[in-house]
Amino acid sequence: MDFNGLSIDQAPPISAPLRFFLSAPLFALFAGFLILFSDSSALMSRHSMESIVVTHAITIGFFGFVMLGALTQMLPVLAGAKIPNVKFATKYSHLLLFFGLIFMLMGLLQNNTLLSSIAVVSLGSGFMMILIPIAVAIKGVTNFTSTVKSMANSIVFAFLTLFMGLFLLYSYSTNNISELHAIIANIHSVSGIFGFAGILIIGVSFQVLPMFYVAPKFKTFCKKRVIWLIPTGLILWAVLNVFSDTYALVAKLWITLFFWAFATTVWKKLNNRRRPISDVTVWYWRSASIFLTLGAFLWIFDEYFKHEYIVMVGILIGGGFIMSIVTGMLYKVVPFLVWFHLNAMGYMQIPTMNEMINKNLAKLQFILFITSLIGFIFSFYEPLLLEISAVCFIISAAILEFNIVAPMLIYMKIKKTEPDFDMRAFATKES
Amino acid sequence: MSTIKEFLSNDHGKCDELFATMEEKATKSLAEAKEACEEFIKETERHFQMEERVMFLEFETKTGMTQGPTAMMRHEHSQMRSLMEQMKEAIEAGNKDKFFGLSETMMILNQQHNMKEEQMLYPMAQQHLSADSDRIVSMMESMVVE
Numbered sequence: 001m002d003f004n005g006l007s008i009d010q011a012p013p014i015s016a017p018l019r020f021f022l023s024a025p026l027f028a029l030f031a032g033f034l035i036l037f038s039d040s041s042a043l044m045s046r047h048s049m050e051s052i053v054v055t056h057a058i059t060i061g062f063f064g065f066v067m068l069g070a071l072t073q074m075l076p077v078l079a080g081a082k083i084p085n086v087k088f089a090t091k092y093s094h095l096l097l098f099f100g101l102i103f104m105l106m107g108l109l110q111n112n113t114l115l116s117s118i119a120v121v122s123l124g125s126g127f128m129m130i131l132i133p134i135a136v137a138i139k140g141v142t143n144f145t146s147t148v149k150s151m152a153n154s155i156v157f158a159f160l161t162l163f164m165g166l167f168l169l170y171s172y173s174t175n176n177i178s179e180l181h182a183i184i185a186n187i188h189s190v191s192g193i194f195g196f197a198g199i200l201i202i203g204v205s206f207q208v209l210p211m212f213y214v215a216p217k218f219k220t221f222c223k224k225r226v227i228w229l230i231p232t233g234l235i236l237w238a239v240l241n242v243f244s245d246t247y248a249l250v251a252k253l254w255i256t257l258f259f260w261a262f263a264t265t266v267w268k269k270l271n272n273r274r275r276p277i278s279d280v281t282v283w284y285w286r287s288a289s290i291f292l293t294l295g296a297f298l299w300i301f302d303e304y305f306k307h308e309y310i311v312m313v314g315i316l317i318g319g320g321f322i323m324s325i326v327t328g329m330l331y332k333v334v335p336f337l338v339w340f341h342l343n344a345m346g347y348m349q350i351p352t353m354n355e356m357i358n359k360n361l362a363k364l365q366f367i368l369f370i371t372s373l374i375g376f377i378f379s380f381y382e383p384l385l386l387e388i389s390a391v392c393f394i395i396s397a398a399i400l401e402f403n404i405v406a407p408m409l410i411y412m413k414i415k416k417t418e419p420d421f422d423m424r425a426f427a428t429k430e431s
Numbered sequence: 432m433s434t435i436k437e438f439l440s441n442d443h444g445k446c447d448e449l450f451a452t453m454e455e456k457a458t459k460s461l462a463e464a465k466e467a468c469e470e471f472i473k474e475t476e477r478h479f480q481m482e483e484r485v486m487f488l489e490f491e492t493k494t495g496m497t498q499g500p501t502a503m504m505r506h507e508h509s510q511m512r513s514l515m516e517q518m519k520e521a522i523e524a525g526n527k528d529k530f531f532g533l534s535e536t537m538m539i540l541n542q543q544h545n546m547k548e549e550q551m552l553y554p555m556a557q558q559h560l561s562a563d564s565d566r567i568v569s570m571m572e573s574m575v576v577e
Contacts, residue, residue, distance in 0.1 A: 077543050077546060077547065078546065078550075079550075080547070080550060080551045143550050143551065143554065145550065207546070211539075211542040211543075211546070212538065212539065212542070214447055214448075214450070214451045274447070274448065274451035274455075275451050275454055275455075275538075276451075276454060276455045276458050277454060277458070277531070277535075332539065336536065336539045336540075339536055340540065343510055348513065351532075352529065352532025352533050352535065352536055353532055353535045353536045353539075354528065354531055354532035354535055355528075355532050
């Protein structure tokens with residue numbers, strides 16, 4: 001039995017998750033500006049360099065960063081697992097990933113092989129530096145709950161996505177595009193979205209929805225079976241894609257069915273929650289549920305229209321589903337971490353969680369974000385909407401950054417004062 | 432009779448229900464929530480004492496671990512006691528924003544605390560104290576809150 005998670009002394013320092021959380025909206029800002037200054041026709045194709053760059057600014061830069069940061073915090077609490085050398089791993093992996101991603105985005109945009117080559121090394125080592133310790137921590141867990149199992153599945157898909165991604169980026173850096181490039185790119189994106197992010201969100205929601213909103217618990221079937229049925233569907237889909245494309249639709253329907261069922265379950269659980277409070281985080285869960293349903297069905301529909309709608313599917317699922325949930329969770333996690341670490345250091349006069357983030361600003365951020373997503377969808381029919389949607393997206397990302405920085409500033413300000421009690425025996429080594 | 436793990440985990444569920452009722456009433460008016468808040472605090476205090484005065488003591492005697500997980504759990508209990516005190520004050524002062532800010536913090540702190548107990552400490556306690564499980568549960572049931 002591992003008790004590491006029970007001791008705040010061994011919980012990760014606040015800087016471990018926060019450095020990832022603070023960087024994430026910056027990449028969303030970058031993506032927003034790129035959309036604003038790109039030609040709308042270029043963004044209509046998933047294969048254009050602009051689309052690839054925007055996609056990775058969001059997938060790696062935004063939700064990849066937030067999820068990795070959150071995993072360092074969640075593993076000790078949800079699984080009692082201690083990430084080895086967490087301070088070292090988070091500090092240097094963050095640096096490598098941050099600059100690696102910038103090199104990758106610039107390398108692809110400018111077709112600069114040197115930058116892309118540096119990015120291959122930097123992103124590869126950065127991801128390995130954080131994913132391996134996370135995998136080691138999960139391996140050491142003795143109480144293997146459904147949430148931990150889904151985290152393990154998710155990390156396997158993270159490795160698969162990474163290896164395929166590195167191969168694809170290496171192809172660009174050497175200008176050597178293989179025949180299998182398109183198939184690998186397809187499997188890479190589905191593995192990242194549904195395998196890494198999707199399964200992780202589902203597993204964490206088993207705990208988070210009953211915890212934060214006193215919603216009814218998930219049924220045993222969901223917890224025990226679905227976390228295996230989805231990976232099975234994903235592997236089946238990948239195999240069929242390579243060997244028998246005609247039947248890949250069956251596996252696609254399989255995956256879609258479970259994600260749609262998840263979206264519906266989330267909606268119903270929120271309806272039946274015991275906590276009456278309806279804050280911006282509840283709105284984000286609800287919007288994620290709607291966008292996931294629409295995205296999942298459009299993914300099937302798209303099959304019959306020569307993949308004309310695949311970018312729209314990306315916006316609905318990547319932006320509407322994953323980004324919504326990740327942003328909603330940031331609003332819960334960041335102020336709590338600030339409160340928790342200050343309190344553990346002996347400070348008693350700390351603003352409450354609701355005082356750390358301005359509620360109206362959070363609501364405005366939500367409205368602008370959702371407006372931008374709807375605008376992006378309709379800009380397929382009315383390209384003029386693209387610019388205004390990009391502006392909404394940029395402002396929402398800027399507000400989000402502010403909303404994360406604000407609690408951080410409160411933390412720094414209070415930490416400069418003398419604590420009310422001497423709690424050094426319990427305090428974190430570095431906060 | 433239920434095991435130590437079942438007994439205390441079910442008690443967490445009861446406290447969650449009382450917490451939800453308190454918040455439900457507070458959305459209407461803080462004055463209405465006063466009684467529900469007192470009820471929640473009373474039951475939570477009872478839960479803390481069942482652990483601190485019975486189960487933790489038995490666990491510490493059996494394993495010899497006095498500065499380990501139980502010390503951390505006691506520390507988190509004291510954090511929550513302080514929050515509950517502030518919640519009561521916010522109700523007295525009629526400050527709704529303050530109350531919901533505190534209740535939000537209490538909710539997350541409490542849930543992550545419960546999770547650690549249910550997934551790590553209780554199974555460990557059950558394992559070490561299984562022979563005395565019935566006795567310990569009945570001691571917790573009959574305990575008088577101080």
